Amino acid sequence: MFGWPCPKSWAFAELPVLPPRERTPVSVNQSFQSDDVVIQPRKGKNEPDLGPDALMVVIPQDLNRLTKLAPMKGFDFGFFKVFQKKNSAGGLSLAGPFLGAPQAAMALEKIIALGAKRICVFGWCGSLQPDLKIGDIVIPLHAVSDEGTSRHYPIGKKKAVTDQALNGTLEQALEKARLPFRKGTVWTTDAPYRETVSKVTAFRAKGILAVEMEMSALMTVAIYRSVKLSGLLVVSDELFDLKWHRGFSSPLFKERCEQAGNLLITMFQNEG
Template identity: 45%
Template sequence: MDQSLQEGIIRPHRGQGEPIIPADVLMVMPPFELRHLAGRISAEPVAFADSDLYRLYLPKERFRGTCALSGPFLGAPHAVMGIEKLIALGARRIWAFGWCGSLSPNARIGDLLIPACAYPEEGTSRHYPGVGEELIPDTELVERLEKGLEGAGFGYRKGAVWTTDAPYRETPEKIRHFQERGALAVEMEISALMAVSLFRGVRMCALLVVSDELFEYRWRPGFRDPLLKKRSRVAAETLLDLVIGTGEERGRSPSESRSKDGPERFSGEAVGGE
């Protein structure tokens, strides 16, 4: 037997008293967006073995059984511990939401980005068999995400991302290298989540919001920018609407339960990576 295919001695599993969760799970990296989305669908935290590491929310009332929410997560090892446990609890379609740093002038603060592939430079994905220089998400979920954004009137970018464990080692040389490979952004979790999903045979895709810019080889943070906060909120809500099948599938408009400011048409068009 190929040793790389052997299970680890410590295996993810559903313990006694832990919940069986819905097949669709939204993994949310920013903690404030996680809390907001949980409140929006009357989801409450449930007890499980990893509660000290991240939260698991299950909705009640009319959204019961539609999806689960989990997070916050920071970095590949943390996110992989989460996705492994979520799969053991019943997750089969993983939808990730987070922020990223732009490596392209075509992706500015507040813009949306769908990872079409990820270049792994974190230390976790290499422990999963089949990982090469490039990892990909689930094609069907990406298509559903694209259609959902386009149907809501939101522009987005689609292209490669670079995943790193070391945000303080995003050097000009490395940025230039991944720009030459076509990467639009850098973040800390996506390639590892793709590696686990491919290894475990589940589906996974992601939606990111540009929070800062590095393409000019200097850092331009946008974390306090009201535009980022507004677009992150609406993007997270839109993704949740897609995951739980709101809108026309539930006989009402997705905008009925969005923030008071309502939906906003994002800048840019639905285009591929540039």
């Protein structure tokens, strides 16, 4: 085969004949739709019941800091964890970390199955606008999907948007804390090393504020599952001049991440 010598031991005639697989009969009364899913997100045995409020923390260092603010009990779900305040069932839950739309969408599905109904996403983003600098805060209202997860969640003619009421609560909290912020559209990508000159230039010209890796998928899943979702992103780097300016070690950036995280915890506690 293909010009290679075939050892006698490879001859198909000498391969063992396997017995036919046993198949479970399907009832003639059982009906399936072509878009029915095989795996449903659900609460498993010994998994926690979550209250309605949850904070999805994208970045590991932000999650580590926030889980140290109070005694927390953690639940391991493989690629992410869920944390609940000890002796406070039904209160705010924290979940994370996540990398990209597929992971974040899977985690959102899980925490919804555990009881979450009002979710805020806390993460980072790269600025596409000259007047949006490292350390600034963005509230994403809408997202342009350049990722592959959203299309698996049909939402008809609805747009990928965050929840207006939850955005309003977030805006009030930021204003009260005197933390400046911008709100608008973000670009969600699966491939940070493919943020090309043409894409950055085009999205900048359209007024899109920033680029990140989760929001469009999370907005779409939230709409599909009929839960409320908002987001707060801190600008960690800048791309608007077609060069990569990193601010991950900036004192202002670190301070703003701490302020934003604390604000979100307080906001949910006050709302609860």
